Amino acid sequence: DSGVTQTPKHLITATGQRVTLRCSPRSGDLSVYWYQQSLDQGLQFLIQYYNGEERAKGNILERFSAQQFPDLHSELNLSSLELGDSALYFCASSRDRSDEKLFFGSGTQLSVL
Protein backbone atom coordinates (compact mmCIF):
# COMPACT_ATOMS: atom_id res chain seq x y z
CA ASP A 1 0.00 0.00 0.00
CA SER A 2 1.54 3.28 -1.18
CA GLY A 3 -0.52 5.43 1.16
CA VAL A 4 -2.06 7.36 -1.76
CA THR A 5 -5.84 6.94 -1.98
CA GLN A 6 -7.80 7.44 -5.16
CA THR A 7 -11.56 7.34 -5.55
CA PRO A 8 -13.52 6.03 -7.26
CA LYS A 9 -11.70 2.93 -8.54
CA HIS A 10 -13.97 2.64 -11.55
CA LEU A 11 -16.11 5.18 -13.33
CA ILE A 12 -18.41 4.56 -16.27
CA THR A 13 -20.03 7.53 -17.94
CA ALA A 14 -21.29 8.80 -21.25
CA THR A 15 -19.82 11.19 -23.79
CA GLY A 16 -20.38 14.83 -22.98
CA GLN A 17 -20.54 14.25 -19.24
CA ARG A 18 -18.36 15.65 -16.47
CA VAL A 19 -16.62 13.65 -13.75
CA THR A 20 -14.41 14.35 -10.75
CA LEU A 21 -11.56 12.12 -9.63
CA ARG A 22 -10.28 12.46 -6.11
CA CYS A 23 -6.84 11.85 -4.61
CA SER A 24 -5.58 11.89 -1.04
CA PRO A 25 -1.77 12.00 -0.89
CA ARG A 26 0.41 10.23 1.64
CA SER A 27 0.52 11.86 5.02
CA GLY A 28 3.03 14.70 4.94
CA ASP A 29 3.41 14.82 1.16
CA LEU A 30 2.91 18.30 -0.26
CA SER A 31 3.18 17.54 -3.96
CA VAL A 32 0.50 15.84 -6.04
CA TYR A 33 0.86 14.71 -9.63
CA TRP A 34 -1.80 13.49 -12.07
CA TYR A 35 -0.96 11.03 -14.85
CA GLN A 36 -3.06 9.46 -17.57
CA GLN A 37 -2.28 5.94 -18.77
CA SER A 38 -3.72 4.52 -21.96
CA LEU A 39 -2.67 1.55 -24.08
CA ASP A 40 -1.45 3.66 -26.99
CA GLN A 41 0.03 6.64 -25.10
CA GLY A 42 1.60 5.06 -22.05
CA LEU A 43 1.90 7.08 -18.84
CA GLN A 44 1.45 10.78 -19.65
CA PHE A 45 2.00 13.60 -17.17
CA LEU A 46 -0.97 15.93 -16.82
CA ILE A 47 -0.35 18.38 -14.00
CA GLN A 48 1.44 18.89 -10.68
CA TYR A 49 0.41 20.81 -7.58
CA TYR A 50 2.62 21.72 -4.68
CA ASN A 51 1.07 22.89 -1.41
CA GLY A 52 -2.02 24.16 -3.15
CA GLU A 53 -0.37 25.85 -6.10
CA GLU A 54 0.04 24.65 -9.66
CA ARG A 55 3.74 23.90 -10.32
CA ALA A 56 3.91 22.22 -13.70
CA LYS A 57 1.62 21.46 -16.57
CA GLY A 58 1.94 18.68 -19.11
CA ASN A 59 -0.30 17.43 -21.87
CA ILE A 60 -3.51 18.36 -20.12
CA LEU A 61 -6.49 19.21 -22.29
CA GLU A 62 -8.40 22.46 -21.76
CA ARG A 63 -11.45 20.34 -20.90
CA PHE A 64 -9.54 19.03 -17.89
CA SER A 65 -8.76 20.97 -14.75
CA ALA A 66 -7.39 20.19 -11.33
CA GLN A 67 -6.91 21.75 -7.94
CA GLN A 68 -5.30 21.00 -4.61
CA PHE A 69 -7.17 21.95 -1.49
CA PRO A 70 -5.85 23.29 1.86
CA ASP A 71 -5.96 19.77 3.33
CA LEU A 72 -3.72 18.75 0.38
CA HIS A 73 -6.16 16.41 -1.29
CA SER A 74 -6.56 16.97 -5.01
CA GLU A 75 -9.32 16.65 -7.55
CA LEU A 76 -9.10 16.20 -11.30
CA ASN A 77 -12.15 17.41 -13.20
CA LEU A 78 -12.80 16.06 -16.67
CA SER A 79 -15.58 17.66 -18.70
CA SER A 80 -17.22 17.27 -22.11
CA LEU A 81 -15.93 13.73 -22.07
CA GLU A 82 -15.03 11.97 -25.28
CA LEU A 83 -14.49 8.29 -26.04
CA GLY A 84 -10.75 8.93 -26.25
CA ASP A 85 -10.66 10.07 -22.64
CA SER A 86 -11.16 6.49 -21.52
CA ALA A 87 -8.01 5.61 -19.60
CA LEU A 88 -6.51 4.88 -16.23
CA TYR A 89 -5.88 8.06 -14.26
CA PHE A 90 -3.21 7.94 -11.59
CA CYS A 91 -2.44 10.30 -8.80
CA ALA A 92 1.00 10.30 -7.24
CA SER A 93 2.47 12.21 -4.33
CA SER A 94 5.90 13.15 -3.09
CA ARG A 95 7.41 14.88 -0.09
CA ASP A 96 8.38 18.09 -1.86
CA ARG A 97 8.10 19.74 -5.25
CA SER A 98 11.10 18.12 -6.90
CA ASP A 99 11.26 14.77 -5.16
CA GLU A 100 11.53 12.17 -7.86
CA LYS A 101 10.39 9.31 -5.66
CA LEU A 102 6.72 9.30 -6.46
CA PHE A 103 4.18 7.16 -4.66
CA PHE A 104 1.31 6.21 -6.92
CA GLY A 105 -2.26 5.41 -6.04
CA SER A 106 -4.08 2.46 -7.58
CA GLY A 107 -5.75 4.66 -10.15
CA THR A 108 -9.25 5.41 -11.40
CA GLN A 109 -10.34 3.47 -14.47
CA LEU A 110 -12.52 5.79 -16.54
CA SER A 111 -14.70 4.33 -19.26
CA VAL A 112 -16.54 6.75 -21.53
CA LEU A 113 -19.30 5.05 -23.52
Place this chain on the structure above:
Amino acid sequence: EDQVTQSPEALRLQEGESSSLNCSYTVSGLRGLFWYRQDPGKGPEFLFTLYSAGEEKEKERLKATLTKKESFLHITAPKPEDSATYLCAVQVYGDYKLSFGAGTTVTVRA
Protein backbone atom coordinates in the same frame (compact mmCIF):
# COMPACT_ATOMS: atom_id res chain seq x y z
CA GLU B 1 11.48 16.99 -26.81
CA ASP B 2 12.56 14.45 -24.22
CA GLN B 3 12.33 10.88 -25.46
CA VAL B 4 12.44 7.64 -23.54
CA THR B 5 12.41 4.36 -25.45
CA GLN B 6 12.19 0.97 -23.83
CA SER B 7 12.97 -2.38 -25.42
CA PRO B 8 11.84 -5.00 -25.84
CA GLU B 9 8.10 -4.35 -25.49
CA ALA B 10 7.61 -7.80 -24.00
CA LEU B 11 9.90 -10.44 -22.58
CA ARG B 12 9.00 -14.03 -21.75
CA LEU B 13 11.48 -15.81 -19.51
CA GLN B 14 11.78 -19.20 -17.94
CA GLU B 15 12.31 -19.16 -14.20
CA GLY B 16 16.04 -18.76 -13.59
CA GLU B 17 16.74 -17.38 -17.06
CA SER B 18 18.53 -14.06 -16.58
CA SER B 19 17.97 -11.18 -18.99
CA SER B 20 18.20 -7.41 -19.43
CA LEU B 21 15.77 -4.63 -20.27
CA ASN B 22 16.91 -1.51 -22.08
CA CYS B 23 15.91 2.12 -21.64
CA SER B 24 17.45 4.62 -24.03
CA TYR B 25 16.88 8.34 -23.58
CA THR B 26 17.36 11.58 -25.45
CA VAL B 27 17.15 14.52 -23.07
CA SER B 28 18.93 17.75 -22.31
CA GLY B 29 20.21 18.00 -18.78
CA LEU B 30 19.38 14.66 -17.21
CA ARG B 31 18.76 15.05 -13.47
CA GLY B 32 17.89 11.41 -12.87
CA LEU B 33 16.70 8.18 -14.42
CA PHE B 34 14.14 6.08 -12.58
CA TRP B 35 12.86 2.54 -12.71
CA TYR B 36 9.37 1.64 -11.58
CA ARG B 37 7.54 -1.67 -11.49
CA GLN B 38 3.83 -1.86 -12.31
CA ASP B 39 1.60 -4.84 -11.60
CA PRO B 40 -1.73 -5.24 -13.44
CA GLY B 41 -4.41 -2.96 -12.00
CA LYS B 42 -1.93 -1.19 -9.72
CA GLY B 43 0.01 2.03 -9.78
CA PRO B 44 3.74 2.07 -10.52
CA GLU B 45 6.02 1.23 -7.61
CA PHE B 46 9.41 2.92 -7.24
CA LEU B 47 12.49 0.72 -7.66
CA PHE B 48 15.62 2.80 -8.31
CA THR B 49 17.00 6.24 -9.06
CA LEU B 50 20.27 6.65 -10.99
CA TYR B 51 21.93 10.04 -11.27
CA SER B 52 25.20 9.68 -13.15
CA ALA B 53 26.85 7.48 -15.76
CA GLY B 54 28.51 4.46 -14.21
CA GLU B 55 26.14 4.32 -11.26
CA GLU B 56 24.60 0.99 -10.30
CA LYS B 57 21.81 0.08 -7.88
CA GLU B 58 20.68 -3.37 -6.73
CA LYS B 59 17.59 -4.74 -5.09
CA GLU B 60 17.12 -8.48 -4.69
CA ARG B 61 17.30 -9.96 -8.22
CA LEU B 62 17.26 -6.56 -9.94
CA LYS B 63 20.25 -4.45 -10.87
CA ALA B 64 20.04 -1.11 -12.67
CA THR B 65 22.93 0.54 -14.49
CA LEU B 66 23.28 3.88 -16.26
CA THR B 67 25.38 5.13 -19.15
CA LYS B 68 25.26 8.50 -20.88
CA LYS B 69 22.60 7.35 -23.32
CA GLU B 70 20.84 4.37 -21.79
CA SER B 71 20.04 2.35 -18.73
CA PHE B 72 19.75 -1.38 -18.26
CA LEU B 73 17.68 -3.31 -15.79
CA HIS B 74 19.19 -6.73 -15.28
CA ILE B 75 17.02 -9.48 -13.84
CA THR B 76 19.11 -12.29 -12.41
CA ALA B 77 17.56 -15.76 -11.98
CA PRO B 78 14.01 -14.38 -12.17
CA LYS B 79 11.07 -15.91 -10.34
CA PRO B 80 7.40 -15.83 -11.37
CA GLU B 81 6.78 -13.03 -8.86
CA ASP B 82 9.09 -10.82 -10.93
CA SER B 83 6.44 -10.79 -13.66
CA ALA B 84 5.35 -7.18 -14.14
CA THR B 85 5.71 -4.19 -16.43
CA TYR B 86 8.93 -2.31 -15.80
CA LEU B 87 8.82 1.40 -16.54
CA CYS B 88 11.74 3.72 -17.08
CA ALA B 89 11.39 7.48 -16.53
CA VAL B 90 13.63 10.54 -16.76
CA GLN B 91 13.64 13.87 -15.01
CA VAL B 92 15.54 16.86 -16.36
CA TYR B 93 16.87 19.86 -14.51
CA GLY B 94 14.34 22.66 -14.22
CA ASP B 95 11.38 20.34 -14.72
CA TYR B 96 9.54 18.54 -11.96
CA LYS B 97 7.74 15.91 -13.95
CA LEU B 98 8.84 12.38 -14.79
CA SER B 99 8.65 11.40 -18.47
CA PHE B 100 7.94 7.69 -18.77
CA GLY B 101 8.77 5.15 -21.43
CA ALA B 102 6.13 2.72 -22.69
CA GLY B 103 7.46 -0.08 -20.50
CA THR B 104 8.64 -3.66 -20.90
CA THR B 105 6.21 -6.38 -19.84
CA VAL B 106 8.10 -9.28 -18.30
CA THR B 107 6.49 -12.70 -17.89
CA VAL B 108 8.40 -15.35 -15.95
CA ARG B 109 7.17 -18.92 -16.31
CA ALA B 110 7.74 -21.50 -13.60
